[in-house]
Amino acid sequence: DTVLTQSPALAVSPGERVTISCRASESVSTLMHWYQQKPGQQPKLLIYKASNLASGVPARFSGSGSGTDFTFTIDPVEADDIATYYCHQSWNSPDTFGAGTKLELK
Amino acid sequence: EVQLVESGGGLVQPGRSLKLSCAASGFTFSDYYMAWVRQAPTKGLEWVASISYDGGSTYYRDSVKGRFTISRDNAKSSLYLQMDSLRSEDTATYYCTTTSLQFDYWGQGVMVTVSS
Numbered sequence A: 001d002t003v004l005t006q007s008p009a010l011a012v013s014p015g016e017r018v019t020i021s022c023r024a025s026e027s028v029s030t031l032m033h034w035y036q037q038k039p040g041q042q043p044k045l046l047i048y049k050a051s052n053l054a055s056g057v058p059a060r061f062s063g064s065g066s067g068t069d070f071t072f073t074i075d076p077v078e079a080d081d082i083a084t085y086y087c088h089q090s091w092n093s094p095d096t097f098g099a100g101t102k103l104e105l106k
Numbered sequence B: 001e002v003q004l005v006e007s008g009g010g011l012v013q014p015g016r017s018l019k020l021s022c023a024a025s026g027f028t029f030s031d032y033y034m035a036w037v038r039q040a041p042t043k044g045l046e047w048v049a050s051i052s053y054d055g056g057s058t059y060y061r062d063s064v065k066g067r068f069t070i071s072r073d074n075a076k077s078s079l080y081l082q083m084d085s086l087r088s089e090d091t092a093t094y095y096c097t098t099t100s101l102q103f104d105y106w107g108q109g110v111m112v113t114v115s116s
Helices: none
Strands: A004-006 A009-012 A018-024 A032-037 A044-048 A061-066 A069-074 A084-089 A101-105 B003-007 B010-012 B018-025 B033-039 B045-051 B058-060 B068-073 B078-083 B092-099 B103-106 B110-114
Touching: A004 A084, A009 A018, A018 A032, A018 A084, A018 A101, A032 A061, A044 A061, A044 B103, A069 A084, B003 B092, B018 B033, B018 B092, B018 B110, B033 B068, B033 B078, B033 B103, B045 B068, B045 B078, B045 B092, B058 B068
Parallel strands: A009 A101, B010 B110
Antiparallel strands: A004 A018, A018 A069, A032 A044, A032 A084, A061 A069, A084 A101, B003 B018, B018 B078, B033 B045, B033 B092, B045 B058, B068 B078, B092 B103, B092 B110
């Protein structure tokens, strides 16, 4: 299975720019997607196919990358963005997710 | 507004069965592949199974093949997951999702606990 590696946690302050990385163990082309999950809630799609903003998602969120290296950026961070962020690849079967990056307040 | 509402979860003994349901509304159900994704307590997300528009094609992760069956009823806009021979490692919140190449919409999830 394709392993997706994310940094486990990041501490940020509101107004800052934060970048979360996701590295795949093999190429996933551009079929990398990003989700936000707040405690007690279901995940929410933010970015699909590496760089496309999902419907209704603020332009503060963005994504880039292809192949094995991908980044997800929030600029600027707001207090409401505190959550866990997951990357997900659907190029190789089975679909796999990263372990998640927990965004915390400094 | 897209709504996905799961039901059917609960506490079940190892080796027993459980059937999850997902009622969909706010979109044309038959236009979407559907999937189940699960999340063990305090853990990450894991794809479980997917089904094509008309139910003619189904896909499973290896650990549930032969034990779980995904199905759908387009007339009822409903998705199902029949889970047999349940194991402790199947304990998780199960989410119903629409899927194209990404998981676009998610239900609120239903908890399944497998324990004696």
